Amino acid sequence: MQFEPISAIMPIKGGGAFLRSALASIARQTVPVMELLFIDDGMDPSAHAIIATSAPPAAKTVVLPGPRSGPASARNCGLRAARGALIAFLDDDDVWPDDKLERQCRYLADHPDVLAVGGRIYWFHDWDEDGRPCPTAEDKSIVHVNLGAILARRAAFDRLGLFDEEFLYSEDVDFFLRMVDSGWPFALIDDNMLYYRRHAHSMTARGSEREMIDFRRALFSSLKRRKGKLARKLEEFLVSDRPPRP
Numbered sequence: 001m002q003f004e005p006i007s008a009i010m011p012i013k014g015g016g017a018f019l020r021s022a023l024a025s026i027a028r029q030t031v032p033v034m035e036l037l038f039i040d041d042g043m044d045p046s047a048h049a050i051i052a053t054s055a056p057p058a059a060k061t062v063v064l065p066g067p068r069s070g071p072a073s074a075r076n077c078g079l080r081a082a083r084g085a086l087i088a089f090l091d092d093d094d095v096w097p098d099d100k101l102e103r104q105c106r107y108l109a110d111h112p113d114v115l116a117v118g119g120r121i122y123w124f125h126d127w128d129e130d131g132r133p134c135p136t137a138e139d140k141s142i143v144h145v146n147l148g149a150i151l152a153r154r155a156a157f158d159r160l161g162l163f164d165e166e167f168l169y170s171e172d173v174d175f176f177l178r179m180v181d182s183g184w185p186f187a188l189i190d191d192n193m194l195y196y197r198r199h200a201h202s203m204t205a206r207g208s209e210r211e212m213i214d215f216r217r218a219l220f221s222s223l224k225r226r227k228g229k230l231a232r233k234l235e236e237f238l239v240s241d242r243p244p245r246p
Helices: 019-027 045-054 071-081 100-110 154-160 171-182 209-238
Strands: 006-014 035-043 060-065 086-089 116-124 140-142 151-153 186-197
Touching: 006 019, 006 071, 019 045, 035 045, 035 071, 045 060, 060 071, 071 171, 086 100, 086 154, 100 116, 100 151, 100 186, 151 154, 154 171, 171 209
Parallel strands: 006 035, 006 086, 035 060, 116 186
Antiparallel strands: 086 151, 116 140, 116 151
């Protein structure tokens, strides 16, 4: 079955300590990506060297200069350059299951009204020499918000807009809530669509105050949209020409 072309977007900051395993998981996909867009969000020369030697040969590889102001702006840089009808994301320290893209492509092909499809996220703490998860007692598979687990139609961003660059954290939460509030359909596959590496140097490992502030702001923005929608529905009801009840 022929699927629509996929653009994969990967912001990179630093030396890319786990970048090779992320790239290997893209290369193992049973459906290849058309292009792989790396966003320089403060890359060290070592990350450039890894891309040069380990990027999947089937994909067109592009390194874009990023604004270096956080993940949201870096991903938007990739979205503006992406040519694929389908958009995937992967952070340079995470890993895709081998059949992720094929399963999600099939779902979108079978459900043309769905804007995006995600899945469960497997948090792992240990890995083998190829970067694949080695199960431990600390691991867990959860339903959670992470862009690495989704495959989205380009139309999702055309209709909902790009990521809000005011967010340093939770830009993904904000985007998902905008999708929910808009009423556009999306779906979740009840299986792992991302292996999320838990390590001490990830952005979310620090548990900063800014992370909580951004998360709350995403929730409050959603509540304001829902309140406005409820007010409009109430107004429509009050001015309708339906006859009064006896």
